[in-house]
Amino acid sequence: MTIPEGLDNEGETDCLPSGLKEECDFLSEYATRLMGVGVHTSRVIRNTKRIGMALGLEVHISGFHRTLIFTVNEETTGKSRSFVSDIAPLPNNFRLNSELSKLSWQALDEHLEFDEIKKRYWMLVNQPSLNPWLVMLLTALANLSFCALFGGDWAARLMVFADTLAGVLLKRWLTVNGTSAYISFICCSFVASMIVCGLVCIVPTDTAEVALATSVLFLIPGVPLINGFIDIVEGHILNGFSRLTEGALLVLCIAVGLAVTISITKFTIN
């Protein structure tokens, strides 16, 4: 059987037009980076197609939780290439979500050269994140606010503030040491809730239950839970359920850590 020119993937380096492999590698890097930093599936697909369009390529993507499957057609020659890329787990990054989306429009509207797109991409990716100490402080204040919203008094709020600082520090240390996210969530939930139980014995408060209940809420994986539902609403149902399953497992881990604290301290929640 004769395979039409451009449709065979055997010996792909020979049949590929020059540069297409490099462009495919870039599209793969771009799309998997977006998926990794917590962008919902439809936006990843839209942005990658837009970059492809700017390069004169027609891009088709099938999105899964851990991999993306690409088919890239070069419009001028009709040659195509299909490949699968792994999605590396990365910390959520809304700045990249926003900036890489802008880059896709710039590539299309300003007719950027491929090298210029790559240059701007790596410049954006290598920009520093927010100061981790500032993030830790803001997270602790956020959890303090949560405690306040649930009716905790000032003593309870300060306990939650302290436990969140410790919990975030521990989570960062465990992440740096390559601990599994599930183990990390159990440990952080246990330590954070134990700190509150310890503080309740020292500092008088009328809302100890609220303090304990909110002590672990900084761990709730809100982004995958909301992204999961967005994916489902937008028709990427498999990916949506994958994200929800991951989120539900993390919630389960939080509850396990808390349950261990409760069984050790015999503290009850109403």
Added chain:
Amino acid sequence: MIFMDILTDALFGAMAGIGFGAISNPPVKAFKGIALLAAMGHATRTCLMQGCNMNIASASLVAALLIGWGALLVGKLMRTPMTVLYIPALLPMVPGIYAYKVVLSLLLFFHHINDASASQYMENTIANSLVTFTTIFNLAVGATLPVLINKKTAYSLTRGRKLEETKK
């Protein structure tokens, strides 16, 4: 007094939105928008739940709709994708307490499986699961609906002026 309560609720909602949003490293310029939307959304939900006796799922839907439309306007002004604004703003409304109570009730159910109280824990598990699931679903649907209605605008919020337009 009621006004002060709403203001306090909005303030804590904004703080929670900024703090939980900061974990996901949003663009610095987006913080103002996130704070505004989180404050507006949380205060609205509290007003609906306490003032109109609305349940948490329905109140969350209304608040999320407000956040979604707000994110569309703010996103247009800041050239920022809607999700960057509305996900952190929705985070303070994720029913975390209900989510962990689901598992906690389940654990207590197994702990008391031979007692008469077991059925009560089972009921709590189911009730908390339904509240958690429906509330998060409503939050996501409410915030996404404006995207689905205004696809063209929502999908091009980060677009600058076209090169041709700039040349003119």
